[in-house]
Amino acid sequence: MCTWNYPLIQIQRQLGPAAAVFYDRDIYTETFNIAAQQAFIEQNAETVERLLRALVKAETFVAEHPDAAQTLMAKLAQLELSLVKDVWANFNYEVALDQTLLITLEDETRWAMNNRLVDAAAMPDFRQHIHLDSLARVKPSAVAIQR
Template sequence: MSEADRMDARARRWPPLWLPLLLLVSLTGCERDDAATAPASGPPDAVVMAVTAYAGAAPAFVAVAQGHFEREGLAVTVQRHLSGKEALDAVLQGKADVATVADLPIALAAAKGQPLSILATLSTQNDQAVVGRTDLGVWTPDALRGKRIGVTAGTSADFALDVLLVRQRLSRADVRVVDRKPRDLPDALAAGEVDAIATWEPYVADARRRVGDRAAVFSSGGIYESTFNLASSRRFALQRGETVRRLLAGLLRAEQLLARDPAACESIVAQALDKSPEEVRPLLARSRFSLALEQHLLVVLEDQGRWAMKNELVQAARPPNFLDAVYLDGLAAVKPRAVTIIH
């Protein structure tokens, strides 16, 4: 039975006294707290979720810890990775079903012709930054010319670095880029192996602690905001649409708890990130948690596709149609007003 049929059946059972309330809910656009998912029957549906220790993935951590996926009839196994790029690679290699991942790895994979699907944006962040060492001559962004900059290739920080360089009328040819794993970047900066690093939280805060008053931080605020998304292979989205819907329903419950009682979620996210609740609090404050599929996401992906081609990160004659990399039906069934992509 479709969602429309179920709502029609309930409307016939409920007494007329409820009709004004239903009209008010529909006019205000409120989503149902139970995410409109019927109780699951039969054995749990097994799902492997590849995640990274990042505050933007908080809805996934909360959904697991609070049993929201279990209530949706899912048995979710969490697979941990160092970056969203690695998590997405696990999906594309068939080692995981879904991944939490930033926008750039998605753009690169789609531009390479990988058959993937974006199921929803989980959060939006303004936490990308370049951290330089003043004792190594990095006082201002324009002082990056000729400097060694550590960054994790193929991640959103890689794109954010180029955006920042362009703002300073610099290019990749004007700096020396050093590829490092995300967790190794603060150590590389502290050891003087690089003069600056381009990364995201919590590694920005880690680097500032390691370097102390020698740190100069240049935020990407006003230049680039990254999104953190839930993605799968195209086959998974098309063949397991009901599983996708239940995953998103569980994440919607987590989103509602993050909005209603963020303090209750701090310890959950802190454990996932191996941080203290005090360290996690500002990280959560920098994120906007809202399941969505917005037109702006396609605009960003298209910009990143062109950037990747220009820097020869992918070999393609032109950027792909990123609309083909979006699966709309799952979120449309759970949170329809959050789907604003033109299709």
């Protein structure tokens, strides 16, 4: 069974020594992407950059104040603090844009094409749909994607 980390820890606690849990950062990851229409980005560049600056500020807060971040997470998600502390190391709180996004988009598109879920005959060039500039201005080191 594959489940989100918080229910997993709850299940593990209930099963005690009968539970066998295997972690592998390369098998399953939770990645959150920010998506917007190009026109919105162009018309609201300052808003987009403010959002990205807030995310980078949160990233820094998590790195510098893990206990406070865990307490905040527990409160906002309405979870036991001990549960949040148990799974905290399984997450990577990082604002980044790298080749992984392109690889994932291409892998999923290839799967959809092979299963005839889309009419596309050729792989789209996803690079033309990924906006790098705002994040590059806010946190240049976060952008590691080929144009």
